[in-house]
Amino acid sequence: MDHFLYRDGALYAEDVPISEIAAAVGTPFYVYSTATLLRHFQLFDDALEGTDHLVCYAMKAASNQAILRTLAQAGAGMDVVSGGEYLRAKVAGVPGDKIVFSGVGKTADEIRAALTGGIRQFNVESEPEMEVINAVALELGVVAPITVRVNPDVDAKTHAKIATGKSENKFGIPITRASEVYAHAATLPGLEVIGIDVHIGSQLTELEPFELAYTKVAELTEQLRAEGHNIRRLDLGGGLGIPYTRANDAPPLPVEYGALIKKTLGHLGCEIEIEPGRLIAGNAGLMVSKVIYVKSGEGRDFLILDGAMNDLIRPAMYEAYHDIVAVQEPAPGVEQQPYDIVGPVCETGDTFAKQRNMPPLAPGDLVAFRSAGAYGAVMASEYNTRPLIPEVLVHGDQFAVIRERPSFDEIINRDTIPGWL
Ligand SMILES: Cc1ncc(COP(=O)(O)O)c(C=O)c1O
Numbered sequence: 001m002d003h004f005l006y007r008d009g010a011l012y013a014e015d016v017p018i019s020e021i022a023a024a025v026g027t028p029f030y031v032y033s034t035a036t037l038l039r040h041f042q043l044f045d046d047a048l049e050g051t052d053h054l055v056c057y058a059m060k061a062a063s064n065q066a067i068l069r070t071l072a073q074a075g076a077g078m079d080v081v082s083g084g085e086y087l088r089a090k091v092a093g094v095p096g097d098k099i100v101f102s103g104v105g106k107t108a109d110e111i112r113a114a115l116t117g118g119i120r121q122f123n124v125e126s127e128p129e130m131e132v133i134n135a136v137a138l139e140l141g142v143v144a145p146i147t148v149r150v151n152p153d154v155d156a157k158t159h160a161k162i163a164t165g166k167s168e169n170k171f172g173i174p175i176t177r178a179s180e181v182y183a184h185a186a187t188l189p190g191l192e193v194i195g196i197d198v199h200i201g202s203q204l205t206e207l208e209p210f211e212l213a214y215t216k217v218a219e220l221t222e223q224l225r226a227e228g229h230n231i232r233r234l235d236l237g238g239g240l241g242i243p244y245t246r247a248n249d250a251p252p253l254p255v256e257y258g259a260l261i262k263k264t265l266g267h268l269g270c271e272i273e274i275e276p277g278r279l280i281a282g283n284a285g286l287m288v289s290k291v292i293y294v295k296s297g298e299g300r301d302f303l304i305l306d307g308a309m310n311d312l313i314r315p316a317m318y319e320a321y322h323d324i325v326a327v328q329e330p331a332p333g334v335e336q337q338p339y340d341i342v343g344p345v346c347e348t349g350d351t352f353a354k355q356r357n358m359p360p361l362a363p364g365d366l367v368a369f370r371s372a373g374a375y376g377a378v379m380a381s382e383y384n385t386r387p388l389i390p391e392v393l394v395h396g397d398q399f400a401v402i403r404e405r406p407s408f409d410e411i412i413n414r415d416t417i418p419g420w421l
């Protein structure tokens with residue numbers, strides 16, 4: 001459930017008409033609902049009720065300061081994957097002891113910044129990384145809490161570009177080598193090994209791959225404990241999928257996912273962390289765009305929008321499907337017609353949808369891309385010198401611009417011209 005509904009023939013974000021935001025900030029833009037963000041965070045928190053747990057929002061999904069602050073104030077921890085994300089989390093008011101640091105390429109500088117500013121744990125992805133964390137911790141005179149991310153060799157049954165838990169993927173250490181790697185970690189005085197981490201991929205629409213992975217983690221926990229390691233925390237990653245189309249079978253709900261976690265791991269008495277990103281932010285955001293032209297092509301009509309692949313890259317990058325709806329609700333019984341929906345960027349890949357049935361639309365009409373809150377604004381670029389589009393946060397009947405559209409001056413003047421020119 002989200003908070004983008006039609007009311008009196010027009011699409012609203014909570015209690016604010018989308019057309020009012022468009023008039024204030026211009027198009028295209030992203031708009032997020034505070035109520036949906038909080039509801040989705042709460043679903044996960046409730047799903048793990050009765051366990052010692054922390055929901056660490058994977059902020060790579062949508063990392064605007066206002067979104068982070070909204071979730072942090074509700075008690076969320078954060079999963080970060082770069083020094084930049086770590087700083088963002090801190091600035092948004094997340095205490096270091098609620099920040100977990102994932103990623104295969106943490107640099108010594110990033111590790112130093114996190115150890116200095118405070119960190120809940122590093123999710124270590126390789127032995128060379130383990131050595132660097134140890135060295136930096138010793139240099140600073142501290143002990144770094146770590147888990148080791150294991151790769152359980154499980155098929156997440158998702159898009160190949162976002163599956164992470166197969167042995168051929170770059171993530172984690174093979175679970176078959178865990179015993180050896182934990183023994184190595186235990187010899188490093190700058191590290192305190194506190195648990196195990198696993199994350200098998202994103203947009204999972206079935207529970208089975210989670211069950212396979214978590215069952216392996218349960219077995220590993222017992223094995224490592226028998227080998228003398230004090231395993232007391234399990235970070236189970238993110239990855240629970242969202243319904244991108246209302247017509248599809250709905251993916252499992254957080255409550256079902258929580259029940260699976262309790263079933264597979266509850267007996268171990270470990271502290272549980274999860275790192276959901278998409279399910280918290282995805283359906284909490286829309287990208288709103290305006291029709292510039294309707295162009296008749298060879299046997300098809302193109303709807304040319306002012307939003308493009310640089311603003312929302314998922315369709316071009318993963319052939320991802322997003323529902324696209326007219327902001328003005330179509331009159332009942334109005335006949336739909338197929339359009340190819342495209343942006344102005346000079347690439348054929350700048351196509352959001354082909355032969356998508358829509359109500360008849362005309363230049364100036366607004367359309368909204370649903371499920372655009374996660375991996376939308378954060379993956380945008382300025383390709384074709386198109387300024388990053390604004391982000392707006394709605395809260396009840398209020399809305400605020402949480403990122404301004406930069407001016408062309410700002411963008412162009414970031415470049416500098418060498419003295420020889
Ligand atoms: C380590 C890690 N944790 C959490 C996530 C969040 O995943 P999702 O947005 O699918 O919940 C990702 C992205 O796949 C990830 O790589």
Ligand SMILES: N[C@@H](CCCC[NH3+])C(=O)O
Binds near residue numbers: 202314374375
């Ligand atoms: N960017 C991807 C998800 C990546 C998940 C990264 N851990 C998407 O839009 O589906």
